[in-house]
Amino acid sequence: MSYVQSLKAKECGAEYPIEPRTICDVDFSPVEVQYDYEGMKGKVTHESIEAGPLSLWRYKDLLPIEGEPKTGFNSGWTPLIKADRLAKKLGVDELYIKDDSANYPSYSYKDRVVAVAVTKAIEFGFDTVGCASTGNLAHSVAAHAAIAGLDAFVMVPHDLEEGKIVGTRAFGPKLVKIKGNYDDVNRLCAQIADKYGWAIVNVNLRPYYTEGAKTHGFEIAEQMGWQLPKHTVVPVAGGTILPKIWKGYQEFIKLGLVEDNKPAMYGAQADGCNPIAKAVEAGEELFHPQKPNTIAKSIAIGNPADGYYVIQHIKESGGYAASASDPEIISAIRLLAETEGIFTEPAGGTTLACAIKLIESGKIPRDEPICVCITGNGLKTIEAMEGQFEHVEPIPAKLGDFDALMDAMNEADEPAPAIAGS
C-alpha cells in the first residue's frame, strides 16, 4: 500500500498530482512529495520496518513509489560505525560514522536517490534515464539503469576523476563530457530536459529522487537503536542531503518512532566552494554563488539549487556550518582511514574536517552524540591522494636485506612491529 498523496510547492503550497514535475507552475519553487502520515500511524512501526529487507526499501512506506522497487535491492543499509578510536583522538565522548562509501552498487550515497528515481521513471513509463553529475551520480545512474534494463545518458564536467569515469562506462551508458564546470552541465541539463523529454533524475524526477536521501538519516536513527544523534554533520553540494536527512528525522519524530531530542544539522563545505557556509556564518538567508576551486570535486557546486533550504534547516535546527581547506580535507581522509579503516573521497574528508572544526570551536559540544555522514569512496578519487605517500624502494627477497630495512626504520624512530610469540 502506498501512502503517497500529491506533490506540493514548497513556497506557495500549490498542489499537483503524482507526475514527472520539477517545480511549481505558479512560482517555480520546488515541489515536495506529500504523504498520508495519519494513515501511517500504527502501521509504520519499529516492527514493520525491522521486518523489511536489509536495504533502503525497508523504508518503502516513506518513499514515493506506488508499486514494487525496480532496482536498489541491495542499496542502502550501509554500516553505522561507532568510531571509538577517532572519538578518543578528537576528544569527544560518542562519535558515529554513517558509511555510504560502502553503498551498493556504486559506492556512494547516490545509490539511494537513484534507486528511487529509476523505479519512479519506470512507473512513469520512461525508457531512458539521464543525469547531470559530478561523477558519483553518473556512476550510480549507469549502474541502476543496467540493473533495471534502461538506456542511460550521463552528462559530466570534462575534468572529472578518471576512476569515476571508467567505473561509469563499464555499465554501458552514453557519456557526454561538457567543457565547463558542474554548474554549466546543470544549466545545459535543464535545457535538455525541456527539449528531449527524458527522465533526468535530478531534474524532472527531482522530487522523487531527493526522497531517497531520507534513508541515510532513517538508517542512522534505526542503527543507533531508534534514536537521533544530537549533532549530524552533512556535506553540502547541490543541497539535497541535508534538508532530506532533516525531513527524515522529523518524519520519524512525527510517527513516534524516535524521541524529539532537537537534533541539530551542520553543513560541511570546502573553502574553495563554500557559498552555504559563508551565508550561515554571515547570518544571511540567501547565498552568493561562487566559481568552485577545490579538490573536493564531487561537492564543487557553486550554485546549489537547494542551497536556500539548507540554510533554512540549519538555522531552524540550531546548527551551523563550516568549510575546510584542501590540505585539511586530505588530512581528514587519512585520519578517518587510519583510525577507523574507512577510505573516503574528498567530500567525506570535507565532512570530517568540518566536524573537527565545529568541535574545536565549541559549536558542537564534546559530550553529546555526533554523527558524521560519509557519502563516497576514496578508491574512486585516487588522484586526490597524489603526493601523500613517500616512495618505497623495493628490496631483494633476502632476509638480510629485510633485517637491514628494519634496522633503518628503528634508527628513524619508527617502531618495528613486535615479532609474534616473543
Place this chain on the structure above:
Amino acid sequence: MSDTITVTIPAALRPQVEGKDEVTADGETIGGVLDALKAQYPSFGDKLFPGGDGQMNRSINVYVNEEDIRFLENLDTKVTARDQVDIILAIAGG
C-alpha cells in the same frame, strides 16, 4: 543607445510570452531589457518579480553569454545585440 536584445525563454515561462521560446526587447542593461519585457508581457513580469519589490524570483536565473548575472553586475549588467541572454530555471542540482 540601446540595442535590441534576444532572450531565450524556458518552457515553464513560455505561456507568459504567448508560447514563444525567444523574445526581443530593447535595453542597455539586463534590468532595462527585463523592464521592457515586463511592459510587453505583464504576466511574465509577475513571474519574474513576484513580490513587486524588484527582487527577482530566486528560482529563476539569468545568464549573459552563459555567465550567471550574479557573477556580473546583476540587473546592471550591460548587454548588446552581440550577447546571448538566457533565462533558465534553477531546477537541477545533483
